[in-house]
Amino acid sequence: MGLTFSEKVLSRKAGRPVRAGEVITVAPDYYLSHDNSSAIIGEFKKLGLKKVVAPGKIVIVLDHIVPAADEKYAQNHKVIREFVAEQGIPNFYDIHAGVCHQVFSEASFALPGRVIMGSDSHTTTYGAFGAFSAGIGRTEMASLWATDEIWLRVPETLRIELSGRLPHGVYSKDVILKIIGDNGADRANYEAVEFAGPAAADLSLASRMVLTNMAAEMGAKNGYFAPDDKTLDWLKARAKGDYEIVRSDPDANYEAVLKYDVSGLEPQIACPHTVDNVKPVTAVAGKPFHQALIGTCTNGRLEDLEVAARILKGKKIHPRVRTLVLPASREVYLDALKKGLIEIFLEAGCVILNPGCGPCLGAHEGILAPGEVVVGTSNRNFKGRMGGRDSEIYLASPATVAASALEGKITDPRTYL
Amino acid sequence: MSKGKVWKYGDDVNTDVIYAGKYTYQQLKPEEMAARALEDLDPGFAKAVKPGDVIVAGKNFGCGSSREQAAACLRAAGVQAVVAKSFARIYFRNAINLGLPVLQCAEAVDQLNAGDEVEIDFAGGKILSGGRVFTFPPLPESVIGILEAGGLLEWTKKKHQFR
Numbered sequence: 001m002g003l004t005f006s007e008k009v010l011s012r013k014a015g016r017p018v019r020a021g022e023v024i025t026v027a028p029d030y031y032l033s034h035d036n037s038s039a040i041i042g043e044f045k046k047l048g049l050k051k052v053v054a055p056g057k058i059v060i061v062l063d064h065i066v067p068a069a070d071e072k073y074a075q076n077h078k079v080i081r082e083f084v085a086e087q088g089i090p091n092f093y094d095i096h097a098g099v100c101h102q103v104f105s106e107a108s109f110a111l112p113g114r115v116i117m118g119s120d121s122h123t124t125t126y127g128a129f130g131a132f133s134a135g136i137g138r139t140e141m142a143s144l145w146a147t148d149e150i151w152l153r154v155p156e157t158l159r160i161e162l163s164g165r166l167p168h169g170v171y172s173k174d175v176i177l178k179i180i181g182d183n184g185a186d187r188a189n190y191e192a193v194e195f196a197g198p199a200a201a202d203l204s205l206a207s208r209m210v211l212t213n214m215a216a217e218m219g220a221k222n223g224y225f226a227p228d229d230k231t232l233d234w235l236k237a238r239a240k241g242d243y244e245i246v247r248s249d250p251d252a253n254y255e256a257v258l259k260y261d262v263s264g265l266e267p268q269i270a271c272p273h274t275v276d277n278v279k280p281v282t283a284v285a286g287k288p289f290h291q292a293l294i295g296t297c298t299n300g301r302l303e304d305l306e307v308a309a310r311i312l313k314g315k316k317i318h319p320r321v322r323t324l325v326l327p328a329s330r331e332v333y334l335d336a337l338k339k340g341l342i343e344i345f346l347e348a349g350c351v352i353l354n355p356g357c358g359p360c361l362g363a364h365e366g367i368l369a370p371g372e373v374v375v376g377t378s379n380r381n382f383k384g385r386m387g388g389r390d391s392e393i394y395l396a397s398p399a400t401v402a403a404s405a406l407e408g409k410i411t412d413p414r415t416y417l
Numbered sequence: 418m419s420k421g422k423v424w425k426y427g428d429d430v431n432t433d434v435i436y437a438g439k440y441t442y443q444q445l446k447p448e449e450m451a452a453r454a455l456e457d458l459d460p461g462f463a464k465a466v467k468p469g470d471v472i473v474a475g476k477n478f479g480c481g482s483s484r485e486q487a488a489a490c491l492r493a494a495g496v497q498a499v500v501a502k503s504f505a506r507i508y509f510r511n512a513i514n515l516g517l518p519v520l521q522c523a524e525a526v527d528q529l530n531a532g533d534e535v536e537i538d539f540a541g542g543k544i545l546s547g548g549r550v551f552t553f554p555p556l557p558e559s560v561i562g563i564l565e566a567g568g569l570l571e572w573t574k575k576k577h578q579f580r
């Protein structure tokens with residue numbers, strides 16, 4: 001019986017063959033944290049140590065509340081900057097860079113075969129590049145800084161095979177929403193999710209990142225796409241370190257295989273208050289709302305902004321809707337600027353936010369008042385996440401959000417494309 | 418290896434029935450947490466449980482919230498290990514990091530009954546009961562180290578004294 005991607009990567013790291021279900025101890029290649037680094041520093045200090053073991057493996061990106069929204073956040077950032085300087089941590093990205101998952105990927109820390117731990121639940125994203133990446137808690141991160149060691153349970157793997165061709169106006173966000181809606185928010189609990197098949201190969205890397213990012217919303221430990229020519233093209237331009245391509249064996253043992261033909265898929269939307277409460281957009285079309293959000297680590301890349309700009313070009317946002325555009329990184333922002341997309345957004349009446357998490361976690365830059373409704377491209381719609389307890393969050397593709405922003409009500413984007 | 422008695426439960430034992438939500442923001446001492454363990458699943462448990470006892474349950478043990486007390490309360494109650502068909506991911510990590518062994522062994526779950534006497538060999542990967550032997554992938558030394566130290570933070574501190 002062959003091995004899955006996760007079994008192979010973790011076998012290499014453990015220095016012996018391991019199978020799903022085993023618990024092993026490994027030294028990861030990189031560990032990522034963000035604004036929560038200040039809490040991790042607090043835990044680290046409790047250990048009574050002077051120095052982190054492997055400063056070169058620590059990657060810190062300030063993105064959650066940037067620039068600092070109040071004195072408390074400013075103090076957190078200050079603590080982090082001082083720690084970075086004192087410990088000589090080379091990979092530090094201050095408030096200008098963007099969302100950690102995008103910045104980490106662009107800076108080519110996410111390479112095939114790498115083992116990456118992050119104190120953020122969407123660390124699963126780097127599986128789009130063929131890396132093994134999973135989220136951990138803050139205390140675990142402090143211990144990792146102190147020891148360069150972490151125990152991991154080798155996950156079973158759920159394989160999802162995508163076939164067919166995505167119809168016009170339907171995107172990878174619709175695919176993952178459909179999968180989560182059909183299978184539930186805990187279907188992949190503690191598992192690796194491997195996306196495969198011809199329709200997965202058709203996706204751009206940016207679109208693959210939407211799937212691995214949202215694998216976390218199925219409970220997954222990590223997500224994965226086998227590297228192919230598209231991955232190699234991306235790496236050619238960026239890869240700084242060496243990497244090793246690791247693929248599942250053809251006879252690998254999967255917990256289950258789910259098959260989806262995407263040819264007949266319609267645009268999908270996750271309704272309040274769980275990510276698995278998914279319906280076709282047509283089922284809730286006409287619902288009025290107050291705020292639109294295009295961006296975040298899920299859908300804030302250039303291809304997302306391009307689709308939205310295509311729909312908004314030369315038109316005006318509905319007067320009742322506030323539309324926030326949040327590029328995922330400074331690089332994306334610059335590209336969008338050069339391509340004239342920012343001008344299109346501004347002329348349509350959008351507000352452009354600085355790259356980062358923006359309102360995604362409900363801390364600043366567009367909090368909802370009680371009873372308000374947002375339609376956004378982010379990945380979570382838990383009750384109260386973006387503001388007032390009884391506010392509502394709908395999640396959809398950039399196309400659906402842009403078309404809806406024009407109409408002032410939830411709208412099927414296919415008529416606009 | 419210490420001997421203990423089996424407490425048997427079904428699938429999807431969630432963190433609310435292991436440790437009720439109303440206690441999560443009270444700062445309770447370990448013995449107070451132990452007295453509230455499994456309150457909403459088995460009201461007799463906390464009074465009768467003995468050090469070394471083992472909880473045996475079906476799939477998805479510890480699903481629900483990320484509250485660490487759901488692992489800490491069982492450890493405080495003297496539970497030697499939880500054996501289940503599967504664990505919710507955060508529960509699994511919390512449990513080991515707080516010093517509560519969690520073992521996945523479907524065969525043992527199918528065959529063990531409430532009240533059975535069991536012994537567990539963590540390093541050897543064996544659960545022994547009345548002449549029967551059930552195996553699970555043995556825990557690596559460092560994880561046994563974390564469990565023996567009583568949790569991840571204690572282990573990390575200890576490890577550094579030897580550097």
Ligand code: SF4
Pocket residue numbers: 064099100101120122296297298356357360361378379
């Ligand atoms: S954009 Fe949202 S989901 Fe992504 S890292 Fe930031 S807060 Fe988390």
